[in-house]
Amino acid sequence: MxxxxxxxxxxxxxxxxxxxxxxxxxxxxxxxxxxxxxxxxxxxxxxxxxxxxxxxxxxxxxxxxxxxCVFHGTRLLPEEILSVQQNGLLPLVATDRERRLRKILARHPRWYSVENRLLEVIEDVGPNEKQGRRQGQVHFSLSRSGLVNSFDHYLTHGSEFDQHVAHRLFGDQSGLEPLHSETVPVLVHVSFSGEQLIQGAHxxxxxxxxxxxxxxxxxxxxxxxxxxxxxxxxxxxxxxxRTDCCVMERFATPRDRILHIEKLGDMAAH
Incomplete structure (x- = not known):
């Protein structure tokens, strides 16, 4: 079991x-x-x-x-859900987020005044590790309840990396709105062996x-x-x-370890 x-x-x-x-x-x-x-x-x-x-x-x-079973919580575009089903979960590569962020943040009324800074901010938050330090990582929670009911910002606004970029670009919380409105919240249920769990939790x-x-x-x-x-x-x-026991891996999660992709009812932005 x-x-x-x-x-x-x-x-x-x-x-x-x-x-x-x-x-x-x-x-x-x-x-x-x-x-x-x-x-x-x-x-x-x-x-x-x-x-x-x-x-x-x-x-x-x-x-x-x-x-x-551990849980990866985020918000995804429809085509990204299909990608997870086909390819598994991939570690964050900051430069790969540009196209996604342009598509989503273009909905912001002030986008055209900040879009020329996007690559600079991605570089700072990603490779330069000035915020978040998520480059090359995939994060999970041991507790579904903790992820859904406590540290739920991944489910209300998605990737922490994207949230940092949006905040840096717009200088306030307004960039979180399109990160919420253009995506849907999902919980990816993932299988971990005991050895993988021990390594990921430490x-x-x-x-x-x-x-x-x-x-x-x-x-x-x-x-x-x-x-x-x-x-x-x-x-x-x-x-x-609502246990906050986090697990991290620095490599891709293959699709054969994905047990289920659970689409949640939309979670209110806050």
């Missing part, structure tokens, strides 16, 4: 088996009868019953053994690097904290966390 983080039933039992192996039945029963104020406190309970290295290593092995310091720093890696804590807190609070709904 592919694991969807927000759908607890897809990973509750196998992760619970891991915690029982780590702590034993008695400690898990104590966890279930505890009253935690914060979700992190529940994860700390598990770590304190064992140790950081053991917990991190066991969760790493669990991640390696499973397949996960693009700067590796999973083992973080353990070496004396911490449980962020991806491991995302699963550990949620499982432990729900074990103590069975009525807790993980979707309400």
């Amino acid at each position: 592919i694991i969807h983080y927000d759908k607890f039933e897809t990973w509750d039992r196998p992760f619970g088996d891991l915690v029982v192996r780590l702590l034993g039945e008695e400690a898990v029963n104590n966890l279930a009868s505890s009253n935690f104020e914060y979700i992190e406190d529940a994860g700390d309970f598990v770590v304190n019953q064992s140790d950081i290295e053991t917990v991190s290593t066991e969760i790493q092995g669990w991640l390696w053994a499973h397949e996960f 693009p700067h310091f590796s999973y083992s690097d973080v353990v070496g720093m004396g911490e449980v890696p962020g991806l491991a804590r995302t699963f550990l904290d949620a499982w432990a807190y729900k074990a103590a609070n069975p009525s807790f709904n993980i979707e309400t966390l």
